[in-house]
Amino acid sequence: MTASQPPRRTRSAAGGLLSSSDVGTANRARVLQSLLESGPASRAELARRVNVQRATLSTIVTGLLQAGVLVEEDARPHAGGAGKPARPLSFAPEALLSGAVAVSRGAVETAVVDARGVLPARHRDHLPTTCGRAELERRVLEAAEGVFAAYRGRLRGIGLTVPALCDPEAGVVLSCTAVPGLEGTALPRALATRFDAPVRLEQDVRAFAIGEKWFGQGRGRTDFAALQVDVGVGAGVMLPGHLLEGVRGYTTQLGHTCIDPDGARCSCGLRGCWETVASTRWLRAEAARRGVVGGRGTSPRRLGARAAAGDAGARALLADYADNLAIGMANLVQLLSVRFFIVHGDVVHAGEDFRRLLHERVVARSMPALADGIEVLFSELDQDAGLLGAAATVLSHHLGDTPAPAHDHL
Ligand SMILES: [Zn+2]
Structure with a gap:
């Protein structure tokens, strides 16, 4: 030319x-x-x-x-044995390095992540949920400094994930009941300035979905939902070519869709949200109310172990919990024909029997025409899911989610 x-x-x-x-x-x-x-x-x-x-x-x-x-x-x-x-x-080790900052209820995790999903540096700090905005920003920047300082100039970007309703494009946290100090935070700009790298803000559960796409069980799949089931409940839905987003690019709040008009008051102020019966908070409160061993101090892991040992109370509670979770999951099946679910959070410790039960209930609550081929997996990313998700938002932005078939020989 x-x-x-x-x-x-x-x-x-x-x-x-x-x-x-x-x-x-x-x-x-x-x-x-x-x-x-x-x-x-x-x-x-x-x-x-x-x-x-x-x-x-x-x-x-x-x-x-x-x-x-x-x-x-x-x-x-070669398989055939012929040819060179x-x-x-x-x-390569430490290729395409991303910074990851995952703010959650009570903690801030920071890491450097490479394209293989390896974390050459990571740190976790306590972050009181009562922190005001300025104090929270100071603590997060300090945590990031400790991990990113040695990688200054080598990070392609920083992914900042938050348990919040946000506008990722504008870098604005609109509402956050889990960590109120995040609302209106200037962290995206402050991190970008401090480390001279572009910052991507993302909702935690949507980042889980992107993390699964690049590093987990979502690899090679075009459509699936990542669920977070902890003290809060949410979903990030990967559709062919893009991540589901609301109008104006806002993140979605599936945990706060109403499933019972007369249900309990939710942390968001509404009544009968899916989260009120699907969070592990419900599970613990219900264990206490029913007198199941462990009461309010129980956990999905302990309940799963008790159920496996034949405890009828634990079994009945987990069966009801699976059904509560299945309501919101089947709503996603009906709404978007999502059939592949990757579950994150404390609930994955309830064990394989519970995963099977959950799958059964999702199938039972889905329209027969849509129920065929539904799969429910527990994430294998475990403790790294948040950080890998934050890094994956950077990679996704860097490489683009939607590959254009750009042929060079036209
Ligand atoms: Zn709610």
Whole structure:
């Protein structure tokens, strides 16, 4: 191409026009996305996955190897035994580093996360829920300083996750009953200034969904729901190509949809929200009311163990709890045809019997035409889910959630 020629343009999936340099950037992003979503691959496999010519793929890969983003693994013979053994490409240690700050009820966790989902640095601090805004910001910035200082200039961005209704695009926390000091916080701007990196604000449970997409059981799936079941209840729903959001880009509040007009008063001020019967707070209160062993001090783990040991009270309570949870999950089935659920939070410690029970109840509460193929899994990300989710919001923004089929050889 000479200087007098206009840049070659091709059409993206969204219908927009891409210049040839945009195509190169898009293809590079798709190579990285493919490695994140589907794991290490040979050049030939990557070229196939990303749908570019081998020569183009080689140029992209060479650049990524030189930049230290990718490494070549040891040669593996082809399945058929013929041809030159392939050397799979994978992410180098500490490639595409993201900062992660996860604020939750009572704690702030901070970490540096690489593209493999490895956390080379992490820290957890107590964060009193009664903190005012200024005190909360001071504590979070201090926690971040301790972890990010050694990585200054190397972070592609920082993901800040909060248990709140927020406007991620504007970086505004609109309402937060769990940690009131977060409302109206200037943390996104303060973190960006302090660490000279772009900051992505995200609701915690939506970040769980993005974390599952890049690092967990959502890998390779286009649509699923990540649920959080703790003292609060919520869902982040991944639909083909994007994360479900409300009008104006607001995060959604599934835990506060009404399932009982005459139900108990919720922490949000409304009555009969799904959360009032689906949170672990309900489980503990109900254990106390029914006189189930452990009472208010019980936990999903203890109840699951008691039920497995034959305690009829624990079994009955967990059966009712599974049904309460299934109401909101089946609403998602009916509303959006979501059929794949990845559950997070304390509830996953209730055990495999409870997971099966929950699956049964979701199927029973779903329209028969939609119930086929419903799966309910417990997340395997465990204690890292919040931090991986926060980092994943950065990766998602960096690479784009919606791969445009940007063919280089049109
Ligand atoms: Zn509510």
